[in-house]
Amino acid sequence: MSDAPGSDVLVDQRGDATWITLNRPDRRNAYDPVMAEAVVEALEGSTRSRAVVITGVPGSFCAGGALTGLAEPDVTAMRGLYRGSLRMFDAIRTHPRPVIAAVNGPAAGGGNELVIACDLAVAAESATFGQTGPRVGSAPVTGATNVLGVQIGEKRAKEMAFLCRRYSAAQALELGLVNRVVPDDQLVAAVDELVEEISRLSPRYLEIAKVSSNVWWNAARDSFTTGLGMLVQAIGSPDMAEGAQAFLDKRRPQFPPPDA
Template identity: 80%
Template sequence: MTGRPGNSGDVLVERRGDATWITLNRPDRRNAYDPAMAEAVAAALDGASRSRAVVITGVPGSFCAGGALTGLSRPDVTAMRGLYRASLRLFDAVRNCPRPVIAAVGGAAAGGGNELVVACDLAIAAESATFGQTGPRVGSSPVTGATNVMGVQIGEKRAKEMAMLCRRYSAAQALELGLVNAVVPDAELEPTVESWIAELAQLSPRYLEITKISSNVWWNAARDSFSSGLGMLVQSIGSPDMAEGAQAFLDKRRPRFPGPDA
């Protein structure tokens, strides 16, 4: 694989036959993305129109832990705005890519990583994969997919359970919920994704694009919700809840949030 220029290998982009494979390559932080990483993935998606399909995956051991939390205990407002905007740019790029985008999930899809699965058109998980939102646990809220579009995919009550309780779900549970299309043994993840790509390659790219863009109706309807939710998150930057949630995550301890009247 080869890294895109200027990304220091954080995002690896490779054309394999009919598909473009985009691999998140920051195992030291479980493939959590910063604004530069998110922009690199979005740019790769923008440039993949000549492929029959696109795959987003992570280096072995993790899929994506969402936005990088480093520095959130003492956040910089400008930097946080940049991270929020980069997240939305990334998810929009998945939805606006004219080709089917497949999430190949090995390891943990957490927080924004789980929302990345929501944004993708199809998702195939290894048996070892896990899924879940982390927002209220780390002083944030999953407003770019999990509080809106995920309800269309798995049902409102289940989506609220995932977004509010911050539980972790196995690949088998994710399949039962409807969050992923298939679960396979870890060693069969890439071969299975390749077989789905081969099926897609036999179909009309023109009419697959029409099918995809038409299916964005719920995403488009929720787009104002994304923007307003991010606006609220911006206004909460530096709040005691954000500082405590982020520091507890970095310290690997249970957060001690102030009460509702604090």
């Protein structure tokens, strides 16, 4: 790896691909604004590669945004987290090369939206997928409530975004969220094969194809910022406080009843 072992994000040049590895096992590779910005910087520095791979250190792919402190949230910090998420996802979508998610463990919440943002995804058999928003006092507005409907169908996307169920890698493949599922010990080899296939293609015309494929992402972009604005207005709400505290306490949340 090209970064120090203590870095939140490790960057490694592996043949024709840049591998970006999320490195916060203590919080299941959940990202904060600093970590999200490190991913953006790694993406911006990898345009000479044929492909980019995003994965996590063993044990988890990505648990989404870090929930520490959400029971008593700081508005400025939360704005930074929301904006950092969107900036990271946009950097994936606007990167000129194919970005591959190598899903080696749970992809939850913003981690699942990270998979949605990537162009291609290969999953280990032990990987799991799902949104967490309404369960922890949030909502998945940067992919799972809009672009995911294009990828797996509206009803399935709403099921995933609303109900916060967990899906196996095999189920994710059936839904169309990932391209391939392989045994855990074959994940790196399977991604290397995909990179090799990409390396035989024209980078120029792959970039044109990628830019053209972003039509649905671009169409949903306004809904991302609108949704994030609504999340900002809900910072500190009883639902957020209860959802975050219940998550940290590892118990079922007791949300207040809906307003009349």
